[in-house]
Amino acid sequence: MTQAAPRRVAVVGAGIVGACTAAFLQRDGHRVTLIDRLGPGEGCSFGNAGGMSPGSCVPVAMxxxxxxxxxxxxxxxxxxxxxxxxxxxxxxxxxxxxxxxxxxxxxEIADGVRALLAPTFDNYAPLARDAGAEHLVxxxxxxxxxxxxxxxxxxxxxxxxxxxxxxxxxxxxxxxxxxxxxxxxxxxxxxxxxxxxHGHCSDPFRLVRLLAEHVARRGGTILRREVRGIDLASGRVRRVVTDGDPVEADAVVVAAPLGISVxxxxxxxxxxxxxxxxxxxxxxxxxxxxxxxxxxxxxxxxxxxxxxxxxxxxxxxxxxxxxxxxxxxxxxxxxxxxxxxxxxxxxxxTPDTLPVIDRAPGCDGLFLAFGHGHTGLSAASTTGRIVADLVSGRKPPIDLRPYRVGRF
Ligand SMILES: Cc1cc2nc3c(=O)[nH]c(=O)nc-3n(C[C@H](O)[C@H](O)[C@H](O)COP(=O)(O)OP(=O)(O)OC[C@H]3O[C@@H](n4cnc5c(N)ncnc54)[C@H](O)[C@@H]3O)c2cc1C
Missing domain, CATH: 3.30.9.10 (D-Amino Acid Oxidase, subunit A, domain 2)
Structure with a gap:
């Protein structure tokens, strides 16, 4: 459970990264809303090769x-x-x-990728068990x-x-x-x-759907909306602006390419x-x-x-x-x-293979988790765990400097 009080957390992007993040946040007791313009898993996470590769630390640029x-x-x-x-x-x-x-x-990049991927299966295990998706991993x-x-x-x-x-x-x-x-x-x-x-996922789309369905069954909300922006008040996130009603939130996780300058x-x-x-x-x-x-x-x-x-x-x-x-x-x-x-x-x-996993500088309550490139299925479980740690005020298990947003 969270060390901080439960918060209303909006997660933008219901791909594998957003779904794992939502699931870990919910395990911490937060009230989660998962927002996507498409159904869960219908973006890049729909049709990947299913490789779950804790050792795929070779950067794309060599x-x-x-x-x-x-x-x-x-x-x-x-x-x-x-x-x-x-x-x-x-x-x-x-x-x-x-x-x-x-x-x-x-x-350096290989170190960063390896640290994120090494616990892939350890971090998928509780999520897959909760969601009835163990047969897919x-x-x-x-x-x-x-x-x-x-x-x-x-x-x-x-x-x-x-x-x-x-x-x-x-x-x-x-x-x-x-x-x-x-x-x-x-x-x-x-x-x-x-x-x-290494291992594989035998239906990456279904994995995202089962994770999202489990979040919904436990009281989370899945919203099909286009996100247009994030409203701030006095340097804190206040709500997510969508093509429908805004979503009030104490914290927002961006798990989609949303126009952040990266x-x-x-x-x-x-x-x-x-x-x-x-x-x-x-x-x-x-x-x-x-x-x-x-x-x-x-x-x-x-x-x-x-x-x-x-x-x-x-x-x-x-x-x-x-x-x-x-x-x-x-x-x-x-x-x-x-x-x-x-x-x-x-x-x-991103150009350097590494995703962005960070707090947004100068904006309380805004967290970033995107840019997972070629290994997002493998890295999503650890990313979700790390983001839940950040939102809940715990120290993440790995050094987050390689993934900071300010590196570009
Ligand atoms: C051919 C191929 C093979 C691959 N093979 C592997 C593999 O074997 N192993 C592996 O680990 N990875 C693999 N990958 C990579 C992996 O699929 C991606 O890294 C991963 O799916 C990214 O997940 P995500 O949640 O960040 O993105 P997505 O799944 O794309 O989710 C982001 C979501 O954000 C939503 N969104 C974006 N903008 C907005 C907005 N303004 N408002 C509302 N919603 C919005 C989108 O609709 C989307 O659903 C492969 C990718 C491809 C294309």
Whole structure:
């Protein structure tokens, strides 16, 4: 329970981050209102790859990225693409992104990401239990990264070293061991690593919905509203301004990209989910050089990932989703010709991979929890716990300096 008196807390954004935050706040005894313009989980959290990865501490920007820029601009279906028409608006973000790939900075960022991700499953456990969602969280089912060539594997050596030095258990596998771990996988992969501490979520959308439904069952309010701003009085939050009635609050948590002045860019990703695939991996498998994952889900086999920088408003390029399906067929030759659903989502990304988790400076009662980028499903449980600590006046379990809003 909270050490402070129960407060009326409004959480803006009902994605996985807002839902976990609302659930932890409610466990502390606060009166929670979860506000979103969409239904819970219908934003980026709807269609992710489901990887729950306590050891995914490798920043998105890494040393040597400069060399890859020509490829980003010339291959519209490549693993990372910047649309020409969006190059100019994206430029300030891209420059910061490249700067974050300096080796000294990469080490600091990896520490920050690892601290947030390491307790992923410990912090999901109570929430999933309360919400009846334990069957969706497969802690320790493991994750396998696969590479087609020794050279590609060696190219990722620094990323593996970053993980190892931060205590992530990594087992290197050769051709035969890969087949033993995943017999359905095509025999085209030379090298793999197994990360036994990782796991997956078999329905990320349902997980958010169950968390939100549980919040509602325990007396919380779920509101479908567009948030237009936050009213202050004498430096304190007073209410959330929406397209309907305002929501009075003693504290507000921003778990959405709400126009706070932080460099954020949408790194768009795609998925295809094959309902009746005929093959199913036992665990989440990441094709490392192609930058997408195959995940066993309750509704089918999902291939998801890649990055497209094209802003919030450009229409999806579903050729990218279809490319994922083609690659999926190469990965799993037994994949049946079945119907697949396609989806595109906007990962909310900061240039340095790290989210913002902080008190808003100069504004009492305003808390920030956004920008979780590529690992928001994994980081949401710990973020929710930390924000509840901040709102309830407890000391958070980790050093929050890497995530402060003023770092940009
Ligand atoms: C293809 C793909 C694969 C991924 N794979 C993984 C993975 O394997 N593992 C992993 O950990 N992460 C993964 N991610 C990342 C993960 O999905 C995101 O980091 C996470 O969903 C972000 O959660 P969120 O709650 O911050 O954002 P969201 O889920 O987008 O929630 C934010 C909510 O805020 C609402 N909102 C915004 N503005 C307003 C407003 N003005 N008023 C009201 N509501 C508003 C939106 O409607 C939205 O529902 C992947 C992402 C993609 C796209």
């Amino acid at each position: 040393p040597g990225m400069l060399r890859q820029i020509p490829r980003w601009l010339t291959d519209p279906l490549g693993p990372l693409v910047v649309r020409w028409s969006y190059l100019l608006p994206a430029l300030p973000f891209l420059l910061r992104f490249l700067r974050a790939g300096r080796r000294d900075r990469v080490e 497969h802690a320790g089912s493991g994750q396998m990264y696969v590479w087609r060539s020794e050279a590609a594997f060696r190219g990722d050596a620094y990323g593996l070293e970053l993980r190892r030095r931060r205590g992530v258990d990594i087992q290197v596998l050769g051709r035969d061991e890969i087949r033993q771990h995943d017999p359905a996988l095509a025999p085209i992969f030379e090298k793999a690593v197994l990360l036994p501490q 460099p954020l860019e949408a790194q768009r990703g795609y998925h295809v989910t094959v309902a009746d695939p005929g093959v199913m991996p036992r665990r989440n498998v990441m094709w490392a050089d192609a930058k997408f994952m195959a995940t066993p889900m309750d509704m089918g086999l999902r291939f998801a990932g890649t990055v497209e920088i094209a802003g919030l408003d450009a229409p999806p390029d579903y050729r990218r989703a279809r490319r994922l399906l083609e690659m999926g067929r190469i990965m799993y030759p037994g994949l049946k010709d079945a119907t697949a659903t396609e989806w595109m989502g906007h990962r909310p990304c």
